[in-house]
Amino acid sequence: MTKQADDEEYGVALLRPLAGEPDGPARIDVARAMRDGRRRRLSRWWASGTAVVALTATAAAGGTLAFSAAGRPAPERAPVATTEPPVTAAPAGPRDCRVTRLPTDGVRKALVTGGDPTGTWLAGRTYPKRGSMSYPLVLWRDGKLAASVDMSGSDQSLEDLNSHGDAVGFSFDPEIKPWSYAEGKLTALAGGEGAAVALNDKGVIVGSLGPAYEGRPARWSSRTAQPESLPMPAGMTVGTAVDIDEDGTVVGTVEGKNREGSGYLWLADGTARKMPLPDVDGTKATMFWPEAIRNGWVVGRSVVDTKRERSFAPFRYRVSTGRYERLPADAGLPQRVAANGWVLGTARLPVITSAGGVTTELPAYPKAAAHPDYLINSYSDDGLVAAGYVIGDDIQNQPLLWRCR
């Protein structure tokens, strides 16, 4: 029997217990669908496909890597690998955080998919333009709609921006395809099938080449450059870059055959190394999954697999020392890290972990009352501006911006 036929039989047998019918009467309301659908047909739209501001202007607020001494984390500490959060420095963290919904010009549903290090630029996806299958992409500048971007394909996304307002992303058309957006213009990156997921202020772009989930880590030295493969260690067949630092250090994952990926670093000096596996309560982690890099800090989560369970723990890693620091349990799962070392994670609410392991929950969006799920994709270098979106039982994707002092 072929492997595929084996898989077929195995998959059917494996998932069989989940077969079933929904309970009770349907709560489907055709009249409401028609009412809402009619409103979507009529919904106003801003000029599509045209940038309404020049995207070359450099966002100046504070400078890319400017961060206050007060917000700077305590000096290097020994790695903490216990369940207790490190409590050393005086509490210094965000204050008076407020949440606002980003404007969408009447469109009821939108995501925030990325942002720049100054907290000026955000990118997102709106749903959907009347009568079409497309999800127009938008840029916000200082919390206001600034441009609409017409990317072909489906599931389009702008994943990251730099402080110049340049962005990178991907769409499926039908294969995954990498894009760059700069000076009001969207261009396909060279290399064919692949994804662009991050860029820095020098315009260096990273991501992967090849099919979604099965590509190889890649870097484009500029948006007009040919991609170069980032080297993988022997035996590793699949990988992706996840993020790039201002000095050119790239963090990503590599995986061997039939194994999931774990953290890998391509350093600015051209060398590369596997990220070590942190100890979690006396057990060496199975994997480390990095999410972001900034100013030499990598954040992500450890994965510990046992026979029946998989568990995660939040960590911050310093590239220069090779040391992990376990974040407090209420830090949530790290998503982004600021240049000052503060970590933005998601738990019940978005959470900022600032110097000394002090955690601050960001305020909830008041209109999301029932089981909200916050998904965060942008964090500024001063640790004070975050953006993402919320979904919940009573609310669809709503793009949100948090500002603290």
Add this chain to the structure above:
Amino acid sequence: MADGSDPEYVAYVHGRAAALRRTAYLLCGDTHQADDLVQETITKLYARWPRIGRVDNLDAYVHSILVRAFLDEKRRGWWKVRLGVPPERPAPPHPGVEERAMLRAALTRVPPRQQAVLVLRFLCDQPVADVARALGCSEGTVKSQTAHGLAALRRILGNPLEIGMAR
């Protein structure tokens, strides 16, 4: 073929609602969420209904709206399931319930596209070509996603695996 009129829309939705709800339920494993997915799907469908005459295969088109709605809601949130909260382990009324709960929990830890591929292929019995169309990807990608998804489930559930294997 649909002509884009309201009576056509109502008739179409009434005729397909049960099947859509079942697929939505298999995708997400929750009746209420399934209803929300179907509601969103038929809302999108109505918004596009005036131009629907141009769609070659309406069922496949609606199906792809449903799968996209599922993916959009799951995207970036899938791995957060149960994090920070110990899994609830109430005493199961009978063994089948625990098995289902464990399988469903395992499935929610697989990336959303792989979840969709596994459910559509193995619970909804859909051919690779239909799944590819619903997801907007190639048949090759569906096959590889199937293999990845099954491998991930094996890892999550532990191997050797006997759950669900009728032996």
